[in-house]
Every structure is written in structure tokens, then in C-alpha cells.
Amino acid sequence: MKTTNSKIGGLLATMTLAVGLSGPAAAEEDTFKIGVITFLSGQAAESFGVPAWNGGKLLVDMLNEGGKLPAPYDQKGFGGMNIEVVVVDEAGGATKQVQEFRNLVQREEVDAVVGYVSSGDCLAIPPVADELKAFTILYDCGTPRVFEDGSYEYVFRTAAHATMDNVSLARYLKSRNFDVPSFAGLNQDYAWGQDSWADFTGAMNQLYPDAEVKTALFPKFGAGQYGTEISALLREKPALVHSSNWGGDLQGFLIQATARGLHKRSQLALAAGDHVIPQLQDKMPDGIFLGARGVNGLAAYARGGELEELTNTMWEAYEAEYDTFPVQAPFRMWQAIFGLKTAIEKAMAENGGTKPTSEELAAAMQGLSWDAPSGHIEMALANGHQAIQPNAIGTTKWNAETGKMELVDVEYYDARCVNPPDGMKSQEWIAQGFPGAQCD
Amino acid sequence: MQSNLIISAIVALVALAAGAVILPDWAMFLFAMALAKGLVCLGIVGMMRGGVVSFGQGLYYCLGAYTATLVANNFGISDIFLLTFLSALVCLLVGIAFGPLLSNYRGIFFAMLSLALSMVLYGSLSKMSFIGGTDGLNIAAPTFLGWAPEGRPLQAALYIYVVTISVIAGTLMRIYFDSERGLLTLATRDNELRVEYLGASVRNIMTYNYVFGAVLGGIGGTIAALALGHVDPEFAFWTTSGEFVFVAILAGYLSVPAVFVSAIILELVRSFSNLYFPNTWQLALGIFLLAVIIALPNGLGSLVRRWKGNKA
Incomplete structure (x- = not known):
């Protein structure tokens, strides 16, 4: 019974602590x-x-x-x-x-x-x-x-x-008359990467129905090392490599891919890649098709209006x-x-x-x-x-004089051009060929 | 002894249930989650008594949570009693399947093998995009034998439910710990060979402990899923399992209530350090854990023993 008392005592002490710490400052009107x-x-x-x-x-x-x-x-x-x-x-x-x-x-x-x-x-x-x-x-x-x-x-x-990120990327290829006989993907193996790849292949299927999917790679989230994947991409020689990677995974992939010349053999298209520019600076190769999940960052700065x-x-x-x-x-x-x-x-x-x-x-x-x-x-x-919201895709170009990355050939997309209409699921919208899309 | 145990169980139940009235909303939720996790940790403590630690209790936590969610979403069952029972049953069966295999291993091998099993579940669920992949799925609020409360009554009902289950599970585990097999578990910790020479099967003992841990893990996972309204494969990730192990170590294997108290303390410390030190909350949590381990190497449970020793 002594033990019981101490046990209950302990519980009550914890509770008192909890209650005592509660009472937040009353919300003020101003x-x-x-x-x-x-x-x-x-x-x-x-x-x-x-x-x-x-x-x-x-x-x-x-x-x-x-x-x-x-x-x-x-x-x-x-x-x-x-x-x-x-x-x-x-x-x-x-x-x-x-x-x-x-x-x-x-x-x-x-x-x-x-x-x-x-x-x-x-x-x-x-x-x-x-x-x-x-x-x-x-x-x-x-x-x-x-x-x-x-x-x-x-x-x-x-x-x-996220639907608009990859739909815009596919539209960018089309509007710049980029020839895509084949493409491949490298995306992180979790919901974000899987969904992005599904959206991109869906959109490509509509805009480039003849393009062949060479390979879809899903390295582990946070993998950091992409030697095998880059070898596979170099061997398959797709015209375009899509990636929705972000953060350290994207930095790692870009540094390792450029060291082996992947960006010279295949066009790189990054759905959400703008945020690694401050870290990579001139290590980010020129000529990458780049999205920022909206008219954000460099694309917003270049827009004016x-x-x-x-x-x-x-x-x-x-x-x-x-x-x-x-x-x-x-x-x-x-x-x-x-x-x-x-x-x-x-x-x-x-x-x-x-x-x-x-x-x-x-x-x-x-x-x-x-x-x-x-x-x-x-x-x-x-x-x-x-x-x-509207979206923009551009192409990277390092300005050696100012020491800054610039976005060139930027295409801006109206919000209703790259987003599904109300009441329609994104997957269906893409599969049905973007019904109701308002692009000028 | 038995009557003392029952009296203390009833007193604990009443004291905790009073929380449904006196605790503010956020604390009631925090306590409910802590007790649900405490159930999982109780299973680890059961194994710890035999000298092994499972680093993969997330397997049953996650399995229970997903069983409840998938059953609720696909068959429209929302009754908390039925969902808990079904999850416990699934975990019981899986525990019986893996128990005999794991019971042959000790120390780091047991820890790593149990961890591997939970990571297999994590990896599989992450790949299954039709059930949400890494993003997981939502589960609607539970009903209680047809009663569908909302707002504070719902939280209070969930809280009373988890309190009741925790007290019952705690009492049953105490009875088991004091039983012949439970005491043999303790003996195994000291000298496994001698237990075998006494004529008892260590493997059998370890299997029982593992299966009890599995069922408790499943029940804890179900309650956590229903309280949170969301499950994801993170439930089976090693960091989740690691947290359970930490609570078990914090509590020590000497006392059952210490497990639940430890779980509550950990949740409180985490919640407040997260709020007051948003950039360094992990550091604050780490310092707390380190301090506890240095000050109480045998866990909170040793305080009870120390107090008892002084009195005697």
C-alpha cells in the first residue's frame, strides 16, 4: 500500500504540474x-x-x-x-x-x-x-x-x-518546341517524388504522346549518393531527365550529375529546383529548365509588371x-x-x-x-x-560578370492554364487532357 | 498482495479518470497519447525484465494503427472496442508468428532483428501509394458502442478509455510479472543457463513476453491512431521505436506505474521544450534524457524501491 501511495502521488504531482503550467495569457483585443x-x-x-x-x-x-x-x-x-x-x-x-x-x-x-x-x-x-x-x-x-x-x-x-509544377514543366517543353523522343525520371522515393513523377508522365502523355519513358528511378529519400542512378541515365540516353528532388538530395544529384556530364547528354528539368541556387551558385549548370512551384524567386524578380x-x-x-x-x-x-x-x-x-x-x-x-x-x-x-496561382518556368544562366544566377527564357503561365478547374481531381484532369484549361 | 494490487488499481483508475474533468483540453490529449504510448512501452518493459530490448516495437504500434484505420475506412466500423479488439488480434497473430523466431536471440541480435522487422513494414507501407504511401491516411473519430460524441466529450471519452485500458493492462502485467513465469523472466536476466537447468524453457518465456508486447503495441497503436485521426508509416520508423525504448529505460523494469509516468513526463518535456526552445528543442530534450540516465540509472521505478527501502 505504501508503494501505491507513492505511485498515485507521482501521478498527481505530474497532473498538478500540467494544470499549473496551463493558464495562458488571455488573448488581447489589440x-x-x-x-x-x-x-x-x-x-x-x-x-x-x-x-x-x-x-x-x-x-x-x-x-x-x-x-x-x-x-x-x-x-x-x-x-x-x-x-x-x-x-x-x-x-x-x-x-x-x-x-x-x-x-x-x-x-x-x-x-x-x-x-x-x-x-x-x-x-x-x-x-x-x-x-x-x-x-x-x-x-x-x-x-x-x-x-x-x-x-x-x-x-x-x-x-x-503540386499538380501545376509538373504540368507547367511539360507545357514549357511544348511551348519552346523542345523535341522529346524519350525521357527519364529521378525522384525521391516517397509520396512527393512518386506523385510528381505521376503528374509529369501524365502531362507528357498528353503533350508528347509518342515520347518513350526510358526509366523511372526512385532513389531513397535522403540518399545523397546517385552514382548508380547517373550511370543508368547515361546508359539510357534519354533526351530529358525529370526530377522533383529538393534540398540536399537535389544538390547532391546536380553536383554528381554535372561532374559526369549528364547535363550535356540530356536536358535536365527540375520541377522545384530554384531553392538550391543560393547554395550551389555557379555549380548549378547553365541551361537547366527550372520551376519554383509558382512565380517565386528569380522568376518573380524578372517578371516586373x-x-x-x-x-x-x-x-x-x-x-x-x-x-x-x-x-x-x-x-x-x-x-x-x-x-x-x-x-x-x-x-x-x-x-x-x-x-x-x-x-x-x-x-x-x-x-x-x-x-x-x-x-x-x-x-x-x-x-x-x-x-x-500563376506559375513560371525558366532556364538557368550564370552571369559571370555579376556573379549571380539568372533565369532566362522565362514563360509565365496563367493560374487557370496549369491548375485543374473547381470540382475536378488533378489526376483526372491530366488524364482527360486538361479540360477547361485557359491558356492564351 | 492481490487485494492491495486491486485497491491500488482502483485508486489509480479513479485518480486518472478525474483528469477527464480537471485537465484542460490540451493536457487531456497529451495524457491520452502518453498513456497509449505507455502501453507500448509496457510491452518493452516486459521483455526488458528478461534482459532483451526490442528496438522494433513500432512494428506493432504501426500494425495496430493501420489495422484500425483500414478496417474503419473500408468496412465502416467506427466502434473503438471492436477496432481495438481486431488490431490486438492481428498483432497477436503476427506476434505468435515472429515470437518463436525472435526468442532465440539475445542482446543486440534481438534488438536488430526486431528493428529489421519494423523497418520492413515501414518500407512496405511507404511503397503502397494506394493507401497513401509516406503521407499516410486519415481515420474518422471513433464511436463508443453507438455513442458518437464530439468536441470535449469525445476527448474525455477517449481519455477515459485509454485510462481504463492502461490500468487494466498495467494490473494484468503486474499479475503476470509476479507469476511463476514472470519471476522466471527475471531469473533469465540473471542467469539463463540456470533457468534452463531448473527445467524451465527460456525460449518459451521469451516468446510469451514478446507476444504480450505485440498485443500491447497493437492496442497502443490503435488508440494513438484514433486520437490523432491520422496514421503514416512513420509509426513503424526506428525513431518511433527508439522513443518507446527510451521511455522503457526511463521507467526501468521495477515498476509498472513508472512506465506510464515516464511516458507522460517525456511528452510534457517535449511539448514545453518545443514551445519555449523552437530552435533547440532536441537539445533540451537530450539534456533532460541524459540527466535522468545519469541521476537514475535504474529508471524512475528505482525511486519507488528506494522509497520503500527507507520506510522498511
């Missing part, structure tokens, strides 16, 4: 608190998580100061409210993320959550967000399954899903702060925060200027459209919960 979840450690940190939050932190600071950005983003904070941020590391898998999401909403009482790079997390979080009635923005992840397999009331994705002022403001602030140029991830974080700002201010215009509830925010966000450095974003799919 502060809007967001929880940001992004990779701060692990493989996706260097490529996506850290640059995304560098960009996000910069933008939040600029907004809190007020008047730093061109209209319509010249108002301070979110509708005059100060922005407060709680940052959480996305590393650790979906199990941990569901727990952390609950903690953010129930313990930290954040007003909105912005986050998730990993597709697995993006599938796991939405049911919980709806259960807790917590307004949530998925800012980066790619899988179309989130809203094609489910529908959620409080969850929005402010970036286009009416969004030039907004883009250049963010670009220059980022370069001044971090001594490198912003790649795709900060652009997606910016479009999420600008979208959130637009939704909050729209909701406040309707409710008379008080801090909006999750319901009001969700109503304001549904079907919203706004401008971001990456172009005009429209919440056009999945009943106004899934964004579409």
Missing part, C-alpha cells in the same frame, strides 16, 4: 496571435522551413512597424492589430504535429495557425483544425489530396497544389537582412501572410472593426483573392479553400 509551424531542423529546414520563416519574420516585423509596404498592405499589422508569433518546429512527424497543433490552439490560444511544409502533416492537421474550430492556413505543402479527398471548414491552403513595387520591396528587404535572395519558400510564406491580412481586414470591415472570430475569418477567406509578390492568388478550388 493583438493577433499566430502560430507558425515550419521546419527549423531536419532536411527540409535549409531548403524550405528556415528561408520561409526568415521571410515571414521579416514581413511580420515590417507589418508591425506599419507603412513599409505599398497599398493595399500599408496598414499597420493585421487591421491595426499588432501581430504576435509563436514558432514551432515542424520536425518530428505528423503525430507530434497533431499534438503541437492542439497545444497551440488550446494552450497558447493562438488566433490562427499558419504552417506545414510536409504533405503528411497537411493531411493530418485539417480534421483536428475543424474539430477545434481553429482557423488554419496550410502555406507550403504540395499534395492535392488535402482538399480532393476531404473538405474542411476552417482550413485553407494559400498556395497552389504591376506587382513590381511589392515584389522589389520584399526582395530588397530580404537581401538586406539575410545577404541572399529569397527563393520559393519565403514567397509562399508571404502569400499566406498577405492572404491572412486581407482576410482579417475584410472580416473586420464587415463586423465593425473588432477582432474576427474563426468563423468570421473562415467566411472572409473563402473564395478570397489578393496580390502577393508571387502574383495574383485566388482561392478558386475546393469551395474557396484551395488557392490557384
Whole structure:
């Protein structure tokens, strides 16, 4: 019985600890608190998580100061409210993320959550967000399954899903009259790589029905060594090599492939490759067809047009702060925060200027459209919960004089040209030959 | 002894169940997840008593979670009791299949072989894109004998369910640990040859421990999947198994409640370090683990023994 007492004592002590640590600071009326979840450690940190939050932190600071950005983003904070941020590391898998999401909403009482790079997390979080009635923005992840397999009331994705990356790549080949008698793929062996390859082969099947698939290689995620795969690609001699690799895997592949001259024998086409330019610099070979999952990074900088002022403001602030140029991830974080700002201010215009509830925010966000450095974003799919955005593909060219990588021969694609129409699943859309695509 | 055990079980059950009322939402969820993982760790502790550690308990955690999810999604079964039973059954069968094989191995060989089995499941699930591949799948909230709660009642019901199962499993494992076979397990840890000369089959003992671990792993996985609403192959990844081993080491093999307390402590430390040190939470967690191992080499359970020793 003595042992029993101590056991129960231990349990009660733990419980008291838990309860004692609960009581978060009550949410204030003049502060809007967001929880940001992004990779701060692990493989996706260097490529996506850290640059995304560098960009996000910069933008939040600029907004809190007020008047730093061109209209319509010249108002301070979110509708005059100060922005407060709680940052959480996305590393650790979906199990941990569901727990952390609950903690953010129930313990930290954040007003909105912005986050998730990993597709697995993006599938796991939405049911919980709806259960807790917590307004949530998925800012980066790619899988179309989130809203094609489910529908959620409080969850929005402010970036286009991954279908457009590979459809744009195939369209780029076609519009540049690139001859593709055969092609091969090297993609990471997990959902992202498998889905990207399926989208690309599907799109190629429509645009280049005679092209022969030489080989589809799926090295392990995080493999780092691609000697065997490069040998296979050199032996098969495809006209084009497709890869959706990212991060260290992409850097490794490019360095090893260029050392063996693969880029001279086959055209390399990278669906999401722009983010390794700051690391590789001139080690990234010229003449690679490159996407950035949207008009992001170099493609946005080269675009000009009416969004030039907004883009250049963010670009220059980022370069001044971090001594490198912003790649795709900060652009997606910016479009999420600008979208959130637009939704909050729209909701406040309707409710008379008080801090909006999750319901009001969700109503304001549904079907919203706004401008971001990456172009005009429209919440056009999945009943106004899934964004579409324009995309761009270009060709790399190292400028030895300035010591900077440039993107040349850039083709810009309208959002409705490379995204499926509302109510249609991406896979079907590609298989049926892109019905309803509006390309000019 | 037996009556003491039953009284302590009832007291623990009541104390824990009170959490359904007094705990805030986030803590209730954290406790439910910790107890579900604690069940898996209890299985490892059962094996640890015999001197072997399974580095692949993620196999049953994942198998249980996927069984529940696939059954729920394909046959429309949402009853938590039925799902738990089916997962436990599948894990029992798989455990019976692998148990006799693994029971011949000790030390690092047992650890590596069990790890290999769980990684085979991880690799296979990652390749199966028709069930979501590495992204995994979602599972709807469970019902309780036809009752379909939402919001806090759902969380409270899940919490009470996992508390009840944990207390029952803990009590049964305590009875087993104190039984003849359970005590022989402890003897095996000290001298395997002598146990064989006593006429007992060490292999048989090890198989039993492994199969109990499998069933507990499956139940833990099912509850975790239902609480999270999502499963992915990560459930079988070695880092998940490693976490279970850590909890088992933190708890030590001396006390059953220590397993659940350790699981809860680990979850709390992780949750708060993640919040307060977003860039260095792994470091904070690591320092905590190191400190515990240095201060309590025999685990939290040794505190109970120490306290008991002082009193006596």
C-alpha cells in the first residue's frame, strides 16, 4: 500500500504540474496571435522551413512597424492589430504535429495557425483544425489530396497544389518546341517524388504522346549518393531527365550529375529546383529548365509588371537582412501572410472593426483573392479553400560578370492554364487532357 | 498482495479518470497519447525484465494503427472496442508468428532483428501509394458502442478509455510479472543457463513476453491512431521505436506505474521544450534524457524501491 501511495502521488504531482503550467495569457483585443509551424531542423529546414520563416519574420516585423509596404498592405499589422508569433518546429512527424497543433490552439490560444511544409502533416492537421474550430492556413505543402479527398471548414491552403509544377514543366517543353523522343525520371522515393513523377508522365502523355519513358528511378529519400542512378541515365540516353528532388538530395544529384556530364547528354528539368541556387551558385549548370512551384524567386524578380513595387520591396528587404535572395519558400510564406491580412481586414470591415472570430475569418477567406509578390492568388478550388496561382518556368544562366544566377527564357503561365478547374481531381484532369484549361 | 494490487488499481483508475474533468483540453490529449504510448512501452518493459530490448516495437504500434484505420475506412466500423479488439488480434497473430523466431536471440541480435522487422513494414507501407504511401491516411473519430460524441466529450471519452485500458493492462502485467513465469523472466536476466537447468524453457518465456508486447503495441497503436485521426508509416520508423525504448529505460523494469509516468513526463518535456526552445528543442530534450540516465540509472521505478527501502 505504501508503494501505491507513492505511485498515485507521482501521478498527481505530474497532473498538478500540467494544470499549473496551463493558464495562458488571455488573448488581447489589440493583438493577433499566430502560430507558425515550419521546419527549423531536419532536411527540409535549409531548403524550405528556415528561408520561409526568415521571410515571414521579416514581413511580420515590417507589418508591425506599419507603412513599409505599398497599398493595399500599408496598414499597420493585421487591421491595426499588432501581430504576435509563436514558432514551432515542424520536425518530428505528423503525430507530434497533431499534438503541437492542439497545444497551440488550446494552450497558447493562438488566433490562427499558419504552417506545414510536409504533405503528411497537411493531411493530418485539417480534421483536428475543424474539430477545434481553429482557423488554419496550410502555406507550403504540395499534395492535392488535402482538399480532393476531404473538405474542411476552417482550413485553407494559400498556395497552389503540386499538380501545376509538373504540368507547367511539360507545357514549357511544348511551348519552346523542345523535341522529346524519350525521357527519364529521378525522384525521391516517397509520396512527393512518386506523385510528381505521376503528374509529369501524365502531362507528357498528353503533350508528347509518342515520347518513350526510358526509366523511372526512385532513389531513397535522403540518399545523397546517385552514382548508380547517373550511370543508368547515361546508359539510357534519354533526351530529358525529370526530377522533383529538393534540398540536399537535389544538390547532391546536380553536383554528381554535372561532374559526369549528364547535363550535356540530356536536358535536365527540375520541377522545384530554384531553392538550391543560393547554395550551389555557379555549380548549378547553365541551361537547366527550372520551376519554383509558382512565380517565386528569380522568376518573380524578372517578371516586373504591376506587382513590381511589392515584389522589389520584399526582395530588397530580404537581401538586406539575410545577404541572399529569397527563393520559393519565403514567397509562399508571404502569400499566406498577405492572404491572412486581407482576410482579417475584410472580416473586420464587415463586423465593425473588432477582432474576427474563426468563423468570421473562415467566411472572409473563402473564395478570397489578393496580390502577393508571387502574383495574383485566388482561392478558386475546393469551395474557396484551395488557392490557384500563376506559375513560371525558366532556364538557368550564370552571369559571370555579376556573379549571380539568372533565369532566362522565362514563360509565365496563367493560374487557370496549369491548375485543374473547381470540382475536378488533378489526376483526372491530366488524364482527360486538361479540360477547361485557359491558356492564351 | 492481490487485494492491495486491486485497491491500488482502483485508486489509480479513479485518480486518472478525474483528469477527464480537471485537465484542460490540451493536457487531456497529451495524457491520452502518453498513456497509449505507455502501453507500448509496457510491452518493452516486459521483455526488458528478461534482459532483451526490442528496438522494433513500432512494428506493432504501426500494425495496430493501420489495422484500425483500414478496417474503419473500408468496412465502416467506427466502434473503438471492436477496432481495438481486431488490431490486438492481428498483432497477436503476427506476434505468435515472429515470437518463436525472435526468442532465440539475445542482446543486440534481438534488438536488430526486431528493428529489421519494423523497418520492413515501414518500407512496405511507404511503397503502397494506394493507401497513401509516406503521407499516410486519415481515420474518422471513433464511436463508443453507438455513442458518437464530439468536441470535449469525445476527448474525455477517449481519455477515459485509454485510462481504463492502461490500468487494466498495467494490473494484468503486474499479475503476470509476479507469476511463476514472470519471476522466471527475471531469473533469465540473471542467469539463463540456470533457468534452463531448473527445467524451465527460456525460449518459451521469451516468446510469451514478446507476444504480450505485440498485443500491447497493437492496442497502443490503435488508440494513438484514433486520437490523432491520422496514421503514416512513420509509426513503424526506428525513431518511433527508439522513443518507446527510451521511455522503457526511463521507467526501468521495477515498476509498472513508472512506465506510464515516464511516458507522460517525456511528452510534457517535449511539448514545453518545443514551445519555449523552437530552435533547440532536441537539445533540451537530450539534456533532460541524459540527466535522468545519469541521476537514475535504474529508471524512475528505482525511486519507488528506494522509497520503500527507507520506510522498511
